[in-house]
Amino acid sequence: MENPAIIVVVGLIVAALVYFVFLKKKALPETTSTTAKDTARPERKEPEPVQREPKKETPAPEKAAPEKAAPVSSKKPAPPESLPSTDVVPSESEPEIPAEEEAPAPSKKDVSELRKGLAASRTGFFSKLKALFSGKKEIDPAILEEMEAVLLGADVGVKTTQSILERLRDKLSKNELADEDALWRALRVEASRILSVPSPKGSTGTPHVILMVGVNGVGKTTTIGKLATKWHGDGKKVVLAAGDTFRAAAVQQLEVWGKRVGADVIKGKDGADPGAVAFEATTKAQEAKADYLLVDTAGRLHTKSPLMDEIKKVKRTIGKAMEGAPHETWLVLDATTGQNGLTQAAMFKEALDLSGVVLTKLDGTAKGGIVLAVCDELNVPVRYIGLGERAEDLREFNTVDFVEALLGRDADEAEAA
Numbered sequence: 001m002e003n004p005a006i007i008v009v010v011g012l013i014v015a016a017l018v019y020f021v022f023l024k025k026k027a028l029p030e031t032t033s034t035t036a037k038d039t040a041r042p043e044r045k046e047p048e049p050v051q052r053e054p055k056k057e058t059p060a061p062e063k064a065a066p067e068k069a070a071p072v073s074s075k076k077p078a079p080p081e082s083l084p085s086t087d088v089v090p091s092e093s094e095p096e097i098p099a100e101e102e103a104p105a106p107s108k109k110d111v112s113e114l115r116k117g118l119a120a121s122r123t124g125f126f127s128k129l130k131a132l133f134s135g136k137k138e139i140d141p142a143i144l145e146e147m148e149a150v151l152l153g154a155d156v157g158v159k160t161t162q163s164i165l166e167r168l169r170d171k172l173s174k175n176e177l178a179d180e181d182a183l184w185r186a187l188r189v190e191a192s193r194i195l196s197v198p199s200p201k202g203s204t205g206t207p208h209v210i211l212m213v214g215v216n217g218v219g220k221t222t223t224i225g226k227l228a229t230k231w232h233g234d235g236k237k238v239v240l241a242a243g244d245t246f247r248a249a250a251v252q253q254l255e256v257w258g259k260r261v262g263a264d265v266i267k268g269k270d271g272a273d274p275g276a277v278a279f280e281a282t283t284k285a286q287e288a289k290a291d292y293l294l295v296d297t298a299g300r301l302h303t304k305s306p307l308m309d310e311i312k313k314v315k316r317t318i319g320k321a322m323e324g325a326p327h328e329t330w331l332v333l334d335a336t337t338g339q340n341g342l343t344q345a346a347m348f349k350e351a352l353d354l355s356g357v358v359l360t361k362l363d364g365t366a367k368g369g370i371v372l373a374v375c376d377e378l379n380v381p382v383r384y385i386g387l388g389e390r391a392e393d394l395r396e397f398n399t400v401d402f403v404e405a406l407l408g409r410d411a412d413e414a415e416a417a
């Protein structure tokens with residue numbers, strides 16, 4: 001009997017085991033269903049593309065970018081309309097602010113180039129003033145007395161020096177020159193005031209005829225060559241008149257410039273009348289529809305009245321070939337001749353009613369103060385300055401840049417730093 005009971009018990013145990021095992025099997029699929037989800041990934045991949053669609057929204061800002069770029073590009077005019085919008089975005093977002101800050105840069109560059117050409121004058125003028133002012137905590141009348149010697153030494157001239165000092169003394173008496181900075185400022189203001197001579201309102205025409213005059217060797221022919229180079233480079237048609245018929249070499253010198261620049265040179269026979277050459281050149285330049293006619297003339301001493309009469313006649317003759325011409329008469333002055341140049345200038349002005357002065361060889365003198373004297377005493381504007389013998393060594397005169405180059409302190413300190 002025991003045996004059948006044991007069998008029953010064992011049977012029950014087995015049945016129970018089977019039951020539990022069955023239950024576990026039922027439970028297992030639920031847990032494995034999680035892993036089954038892994039196998040069911042393809043189903044989950046469906047939402048993934050949905051997530052990628054939003055990613056397509058990331059390119060969307062790219063599309064929006066050109067819209068953002070557009071207003072920026074209007075600030076920087078030239079480059080922005082280029083096709084690759086993606087390139088535009090980064091490059092524009094950066095320069096937007098600096099562009100405005102860099103605006104004065106070209107002027108700084110001009111000043112530093114000008115300063116190189118005026119190096120000798122800066123040493124003779126600015127450096128001496130700097131030595132005089134530096135370390136002075138208080139500006140007193142004695143400093144102004146010492147300034148007088150420096151200004152005269154730099155060829156500013158007696159009259160101009162006195163006018164500058166008078167104004168500075170006046171400021172000092174009003175306690176407006178408290179320190180060195182104020183004195184530099186006042187000096188620059190005075191220089192700017194003197195140099196700002198308005199250009200006379202003359203007539204103009206096509207061609208714009210400019211008669212170049214001056215004593216021997218001041219740089220008339222060279223300046224004509226430089227001007228022709230500049231204007232030709234600007235796309236203007238330039239014609240040159242070889243009005244110096246006194247020396248065959250003078251005609252050749254102009255022809256060399258003409259060839260180099262690509263400008264026609266109108267010349268007469270050896271010893272021809274300069275007026276006749278100028279007349280013919282004016283007629284031909286009109287026919288050729290030139291933009292500029294530059295008339296070279298022989299150097300002449302301002303003290304020789306027959307030569308001064310001759311140049312007056314040349315001027316009149318040009319007017320017969322073209323009404324209103326010459327539109328300008330420029331006196332070329334050699335800056336190294338100093339105060340002597342002022343006497344020349346006064347006499348040329350009286351004879352020819354000058355409309356401008358070209359001051360050459362400023363690179364070779366420590367006496368750049370002559371520019372102030374020319375403007376102050378003659379009341380004729382300086383139009384160009386020569387800073388060397390090469391074609392590119394000519395600069396249109398700009399008061400602000402010139403004052404900064406000659407008397408600017410800040411840049412000097414920056415250089416030293």
Ligand SMILES: Nc1nc2c(ncn2[C@@H]2O[C@H](COP(=O)(O)OP(=O)(O)OP(=O)(O)O)[C@@H](O)[C@H]2O)c(=O)[nH]1
Binds near residue numbers: 218250360361386
């Ligand atoms: N350093 C320097 N030399 C200059 C400048 N301008 C002209 N020269 C030189 O001055 C010399 C005389 O120049 P020209 O152009 O022949 O002078 P010019 O007034 O025509 O002379 P004439 O026809 O004889 O009256 C030349 O050696 C030029 O190279 C200048 O700005 N700086």
Ligand SMILES: [Mg+2]
Binds near residue numbers: 220244250296299
């Ligand atoms: Mg000459």
